[in-house]
Amino acid sequence: MVVKASKAEKKIAYDAKLCQLLEEYTQILVAAADNVGSNQLQNIRRGLRGDSVVLMGKNTMMKRTIRMHAEKTGNTAFLNLIPLLQGNVGLIFTKGDLKEVKEEVAKYKVGAPARVGLVAPIDVVVPPGNTGLDPSQTSFFQVLNIPTKINKGTVEIITPVELIRKGDKVGSSEAALLAKLGIRPFSYGLVVQSVYENGSVYSPEVLDLSEDDLVEKFASSVSMVTALALAISYPTLAAAPHMFVNAYKNVVAVALATEYSFPQADKVKEYLADPSKFAVAAAPVAGGGDAPAAAAKEEEKKEEPAEESDGDMGFSLFD
Numbered sequence: 001m002v003v004k005a006s007k008a009e010k011k012i013a014y015d016a017k018l019c020q021l022l023e024e025y026t027q028i029l030v031a032a033a034d035n036v037g038s039n040q041l042q043n044i045r046r047g048l049r050g051d052s053v054v055l056m057g058k059n060t061m062m063k064r065t066i067r068m069h070a071e072k073t074g075n076t077a078f079l080n081l082i083p084l085l086q087g088n089v090g091l092i093f094t095k096g097d098l099k100e101v102k103e104e105v106a107k108y109k110v111g112a113p114a115r116v117g118l119v120a121p122i123d124v125v126v127p128p129g130n131t132g133l134d135p136s137q138t139s140f141f142q143v144l145n146i147p148t149k150i151n152k153g154t155v156e157i158i159t160p161v162e163l164i165r166k167g168d169k170v171g172s173s174e175a176a177l178l179a180k181l182g183i184r185p186f187s188y189g190l191v192v193q194s195v196y197e198n199g200s201v202y203s204p205e206v207l208d209l210s211e212d213d214l215v216e217k218f219a220s221s222v223s224m225v226t227a228l229a230l231a232i233s234y235p236t237l238a239a240a241p242h243m244f245v246n247a248y249k250n251v252v253a254v255a256l257a258t259e260y261s262f263p264q265a266d267k268v269k270e271y272l273a274d275p276s277k278f279a280v281a282a283a284p285v286a287g288g289g290d291a292p293a294a295a296a297k298e299e300e301k302k303e304e305p306a307e308e309s310d311g312d313m314g315f316s317l318f319d
Contacts, residue, residue: 027093028093030089033190062091066081067082077199092190116171119168123162124163130152130156135155137155248264
């Protein structure tokens with residue numbers, strides 16, 4: 001005969017399991033579990049088996065265990081989990097890649113009918129077309145102001161109709177109509193709300209950032225820091241090259257306006273004194289890669305007479 005454990009024994013076992021998981025894992029996904037059935041949750045556990053563990057439970061019990069474990073171990077970082085335990089949530093402990101685990105969890109969404117009193121997570125639009133219902137069912141459509149017509153003995157919806165808006169509660173008429181049409185507009189599954197990693201908590205959107213996104217954000221931040229540093233004349237590593245260039249420009253401007261000079265300014269003064277040198281300096285650049293080729297052709301032309309003189313094999317000596 002199997003003896004069932006008492007409530008006190010179940011609580012002790014639950015506390016021990018949660019404390020063990022907190023010690024063993026440093027990465028935790030906090031996921032909302034609204035409208036997730038037991039079979040669906042079992043499939044998620046099966047899919048994550050190997051490097052992840054899904055733990056559900058009452059929020060009050062989880063908060064109590066986390067507080068006691070933080071006091072016992074002296075690791076106050078665990079307390080960052082407590083504010084995240086709001087509503088119907090579960091904890092996914094993992095040693096795998098957080099992004100891959102999040103994507104794996106998202107695969108186990110199941111379609112669900114619109115039940116009366118349920119808050120719609122998305123807009124529900126009934127598409128136009130033949131419903132397959134007989135004309136006696138037109139009362140449902142009339143109550144909801146859905147334009148219809150009778151086509152070949154069945155009710156046909158003429159235009160798409162927004163039946164339920166996101167955030168609205170599902171009424172009895174809407175639920176009955178969607179059930180008759182065989183439409184399951186909603187899908188439910190574990191939805192990751194927050195990520196806990198080594199004491200830090202952040203949004204799951206961070207997991208979707210690619211390396212290109214990080215490089216772009218870093219470059220944008222460096223640009224902003226540089227602009228701020230230049231505006232307030234505060235030296236930073238990013239602003240230093242710009243500051244040196246600006247300082248050089250200022251010193252050259254002073255040298256041009258006065259008798260004072262220095263080697264770097266002499267070159268500028270020389271160009272300004274004889275602007276034709278600008279054209280000389282720019283000539284190789286304007287020529288680009290054609291200048292060496294032209295020089296090589298000119299060299300070949302100069303060498304051609306020598307080749308012709310070699311061709312007579314010395315008979316010209318007898319002329």
